[in-house]
Amino acid sequence: MAVVRQSGPGRLRRTAGRRLGRANWAAGVASLVWLAFVITPIYLMVKDALQTTDSYLDGGPLSLPHHLTGHNFADVFDRGFTHYLINTAIVTVASAVLTVLLAFPAAYAIVRSRSRAVSGVFRLFLAGLAIPAQATIIPVYLMITRMHLYDSLTAIVLPTVAFGLPLSVLVLSSALRDVPRELYEAMTIDGSGSVRLMWSLALPLSRASLTTVSVYSALNAWNGFLFPLILTQSDEQRVQTLGLYNFQGQFSSNIPGLMAAVLLSALPIFVVYLFARRWLVAGMAGVGGK
Amino acid sequence: MTAALPVARRRGVRAAEKGTDRAARPGVLWVLPATLFFMLFAGLPLVLVAVLSFTSWNGLGTPAFNGFDNWTRMASDPSVLQSLRISAVLTVLSWAVQTPLALLLGVWAAGRQRNRAVLSSLFFLPLLMSTAAIAITWLTLLDPNFGLAAKFGPSIGFPDGNIIGSSRGALGCIIVVVSWQFVPFHTLLYQAAARQIPKSLYDAATVDGAGRVRQFRHVTLPQLRNTIVTSSVLMLVGSLTYFETVLILTGGGPGGATNILPQHMYMTAFRDYQMGYASVIALALVALGTTLSMLIVRFSGFAKMRSTLEGI
Known part of the structure; x- marks a missing residue:
């Protein structure tokens, strides 16, 4: 979606150093795929850190976060982190x-x-x-x-x-x-x-x-x-x-x-x-x- | 890079300096602390590892010389050969995966558009995490019972989701994880280099009627030649650091399927306490890394460092 904003006046100036005047759709899509690959592990890491163990085990990797808790952090601190x-x-x-x-x-x-x-x-x-x-x-x-x-x-x-x-x-x-x-x-x-x-x-x-x-x-x-x-x-x-x-x-x-x-x-x-x-x-x- | 500066020019500058410049010049004393420190904790170990390769030492007590025992032992040790083979496969495959990705991403991220800037700042997130944090996060993703692997494993030929525990999948997992970790760094290199490409080259190509793909092939790629070499050298030599990932993810397993040379050395030294024998393997690592980077430098003409600005 952000790619669309690149067309229109001002684009030439803004993209000085770039090649063509039109947006590169293929690259835009590919970069979103890469984004998904980069972000997924980080998202899951953060999500899991905020979940209770039970909801982690029940929910499966792709479930939406629920039962948010800060308990895990307390647990980690207890162990000398x-x-x-x-x-x-x-x-x-x-x-x-x-x-x-x-x-x-x-x-x-x-x-x-x-x-x-x-x-x-x-x-x-x-x-x-x-x-x-x-x-x-x-x-x-x-x-x-x-x-x-x-x-x-x-x-x-x-x-x-x-x-x-x-x-x-x-x-x-x-x-x-x-x-x-x-x-x-x-x-x-x-x-x-x-x-x-x-x-x-x-x-x-x-x-x-x-x-x-x-x-x-x-x-x-x-x-x-x-x-x-x-x-x-x-x-x-x-x-x-x-x-x-x-x-x-x-x-x-x-x-x-x-x-x-x-x-x-x-x-x-x-x-x-x-x-x-x-x-x-x-x-x-x-x-x-x- | 500075070493590549034409000697003649440097001499010329020096001669000019002598005439006019009376500013104080620092002496050798200034470099002494850094040099001694470096020699003691990085240079000396390099010498010592060679010495230790002629000894037998269990980590305690004093190393005892045993001649060429370790060397002859390595020559006929199939596990070293096996490790060497796995290292080569891992190094080559992860180079082949990372280079095109980093190159395309870097050139893309070099654009000054807003969306590219925002996305690239997210692309660099893996750079912030330690190898340990990354490997452990991926280990939970690859967990055959509760991780993503349980979900996606069956659709890529692992019905039980145990990709990391299979000899087929483990090496692939390591390649995926190190790519996740290191592609951002190499993207950074390519991004910086792509921004240095003179716009006039693209303008000229556009006038000649070259489309995006042809511009990439005939302008961008040749202009990035030096960066490709730099990045490849860093990748190949850096593949030694994959050891930390391997240690945490698979510990060399299953059944030695990911037992790369540094992992083999570490286990020989700090699990089996055969420090002398491990030192021979360490030397092989040094030799391999140095030869590899010298070969690349030679065959890519990097030593000549032809300016990419020639003919402009």
């Missing part, structure tokens, strides 16, 4: 902050330095993009146990940050390249050294990319599964993704409870998406950005 969410939040904030603290000075130096060693570092990070985290879990496990960090939140943060660094450095350095050289010179005349140049010139001018990188690393940490899986064990140190995995074993007969936990785990990000879609999408497309 709040604690998992707090753990995840700690890991997320620590990872994002550490990533930015490490990556920004490095990116700044990569763009500004004339040292050969620094350009070598840039190539190192380029190559580092290709290291698959899955293939390193055994030595990472060995190192973390040797450092007596096994089953701690720190254990999750360290490799998570390390594997996020290459992309973060790349994104930040490509943003810093756009800062005009003349500005550095102008500030130098005012007597600024490298630290001041970074702090009051490079930093403010690359705020957009900094947000991108923070969002990207935060999202990665929030949704991380592999490192928590091999590096933590106790209920005390559990993050939400592992909590879900664990519930999935326990809740076999309580699907609404399980779905309530899934919904809770994604809710903070859904809310951010609602209010700061641009930043979130930029953060997710980090790789695609030129």
Whole structure:
């Protein structure tokens, strides 16, 4: 239906960059099919989370929601999910902050330095993009146990940050390249050294990319599964993704409870998406950005 | 990308800088923290995994060197070969499913129309969920008793609705779930790239009388060549991450039907506690990923990175 609105005057201007003047019906229909495929699991997840177990079992997957209840959420909280969410939040904030603290000075130096060693570092990070985290879990496990960090939140943060660094450095350095050289010179005349140049010139001018990188690393940490899986064990140190995995074993007969936990785990990000879609999408497309 | 910048031009810029620019230049110290951190927690493990492949270690105590034992064992291990085959099938099939979908969706979503903007914001929703959340949600959908699978299974050849529990259907389920999860990301790549295509190309094509399909074939597709390569590399290398989905959805089963290589490695390491042997499998993973992406880069001419703006 929305497709129809596209015809009429003003269309040419509005669709600058598009090809033909008439609406693409076939694509419109196909996109609605895809929409159904994308939305159905999310809709069912939300619906089940709000249902009582009885009405879930009786109603079948396609029934309309009835007997709405918030009981499942209370149930999930009772089982310590709040604690998992707090753990995840700690890991997320620590990872994002550490990533930015490490990556920004490095990116700044990569763009500004004339040292050969620094350009070598840039190539190192380029190559580092290709290291698959899955293939390193055994030595990472060995190192973390040797450092007596096994089953701690720190254990999750360290490799998570390390594997996020290459992309973060790349994104930040490509943003810093756009800062005009003349500005550095102008500030130098005012007597600024490298630290001041970074702090009051490079930093403010690359705020957009900094947000991108923070969002990207935060999202990665929030949704991380592999490192928590091999590096933590106790209920005390559990993050939400592992909590879900664990519930999935326990809740076999309580699907609404399980779905309530899934919904809770994604809710903070859904809310951010609602209010700061641009930043979130930029953060997710980090790789695609030129 | 920056590495592709013509060296000559960079040198030229540098020479010009030397004359006029006296702004302070940061030294090596600035990159040291990030580099050390990265080398310690990502670089060193890569070296260690190679070392561990020559040891026998049960996860406790100290790894003991055992020469080429793990290597010879892998060479004659049918289960590794089997895993390799399943990985290849899964990787190729999910590439073949995701690429056309993401490409068409991305080009479509690149349009600035209002309905497209609204719909694409919904298309990106799966990007917000963790692999664990996605896999668990789909697991309930695929439940043969109470899920959607009970309803639709019979009409696609699974009378008992147990698609995920059958060796025929399990791999298909994984492909559907990873497509649901990852197509949005690749759509994002194609959307951004399609928006960069100069409008003049389409205008010229329209003047030449090319219809929508021909414009897509002769303008859009060639212009997206670099993105297709980027997206494919990310997909093929990223297929290692399907491990998390497999672990939650099927655990490699039924009967090893979805036992992809990373899953096999994980089980060997953290269920059987044969860390040394698992390290050989891990190395095979690294080798495979690197070779694959290098092959694509070579055969697609990506290394040359011909500008798509040539001739404009």
